[in-house]
Amino acid sequence: MNGNLKLAVQKKGRLTDKSLELLRLCGLDIENYSERLVVSIRNFPLDILFLRDDDIPEYVQDGVADVGIVGENVIFEKQTEVKIQEKLGFGRCSLILAHPNDKELKEIGDLNGKTIATSYPRILKSFLDKNKLDAKLIELSGSVEIAPSLGVADLICDIVSTGNTLMMNKLKKSFKVFDSEAVLISSEKEFEDANKKVILNDILKRIRSVLTARTSKYLMMNIPKDSLEKVVRIIPALKSPTVLHLAEEHLLAVHAVIPAKTFWDIIDDLKAAGASGILLLPIENLIQ
Ligand code: ATP
Ligand code: MG
Numbered sequence: 001m002n003g004n005l006k007l008a009v010q011k012k013g014r015l016t017d018k019s020l021e022l023l024r025l026c027g028l029d030i031e032n033y034s035e036r037l038v039v040s041i042r043n044f045p046l047d048i049l050f051l052r053d054d055d056i057p058e059y060v061q062d063g064v065a066d067v068g069i070v071g072e073n074v075i076f077e078k079q080t081e082v083k084i085q086e087k088l089g090f091g092r093c094s095l096i097l098a099h100p101n102d103k104e105l106k107e108i109g110d111l112n113g114k115t116i117a118t119s120y121p122r123i124l125k126s127f128l129d130k131n132k133l134d135a136k137l138i139e140l141s142g143s144v145e146i147a148p149s150l151g152v153a154d155l156i157c158d159i160v161s162t163g164n165t166l167m168m169n170k171l172k173k174s175f176k177v178f179d180s181e182a183v184l185i186s187s188e189k190e191f192e193d194a195n196k197k198v199i200l201n202d203i204l205k206r207i208r209s210v211l212t213a214r215t216s217k218y219l220m221m222n223i224p225k226d227s228l229e230k231v232v233r234i235i236p237a238l239k240s241p242t243v244l245h246l247a248e249e250h251l252l253a254v255h256a257v258i259p260a261k262t263f264w265d266i267i268d269d270l271k272a273a274g275a276s277g278i279l280l281l282p283i284e285n286l287i288q
Helices: 016-025 053-061 073-079 121-128 165-166 194-214 225-234 259-273
Strands: 005-010 036-038 047-049 067-071 080-085 093-100 115-118 136-139 156-158 171-180 182-187 216-224 242-245 251-260 276-281
Touching: 005 016, 005 053, 016 194, 047 053, 053 073, 053 080, 053 182, 067 073, 073 080, 073 121, 073 171, 073 182, 073 194, 080 194, 115 121, 121 136, 121 171, 156 165, 165 171, 165 242, 171 259, 182 194, 194 216, 216 225, 216 259, 225 251, 225 259, 251 259, 259 276
Parallel strands: 005 047, 005 067, 115 136, 115 156
Antiparallel strands: 036 047, 067 182, 080 182, 093 156, 093 171, 216 251, 216 276, 242 251
């Protein structure tokens, strides 16, 4: 026991690269991990444990790992008692019900009496119970999408992100059961080692800064002096914009941090207000 915070990450799968990328953006110097089970970080008191994603909620609940990065779908299916510390904005997907293209499913009540194949029996069962529906569940550990063509089930309940797998198997989405993304979890119990709490708060602070930076951009432009009031009204800045004088007397430079997705909505208004030399730059970290 070295006092380091133990963080469980998926060993090999859809969440692995994004989890490690996030940790690297937090300033963690992660060595080439290849096939190792545990990797210590040179410049931060953290050990990364590489595990199958199915095992992460339970290991965190039982304190084998202190924290973990895993999809919400896995947490709710495993019904473990863990606390979500932060949503991480990647690994987004939905658990949906789908049926063959040539069948009809008009309303949710049509699920009564149907057979549904899934790898998520617990989440599906609670969805059916909540909607007072009675369907037969068949639990499969993988390749759920082929169940209807094999005649094993009328519908499937499976994870999708783009919908390509559904299309390839001639299936059509009918109802959404659950939305999921990767989250950072900890045990519901307080850490016994107070120092681990300090380390967790430090890593959370860094993660939040990376996440806010990702959804923000740094906007720079020159404007005619007399448009200042108008331009400030257009910019959805997180904080009051910075205004700088330029060598050319009648111009000002305006800088502001804006939510990234608003840029294309305001660009025409900014131009109409006389803005020129508009630059939009990425932000690596943003401490609020
Ligand atoms: P493991 O070997 O660790 O058990 P796995 O095969 O169960 O891996 P992956 O397919 O790597 O899991 O998916 C990991 C997580 O990625 C899922 O639990 C889910 O939260 C998320 N995810 C995002 N998009 C998708 C998708 N299209 N299909 C499946 N999972 C997705
Ligand atoms: Mg798995």
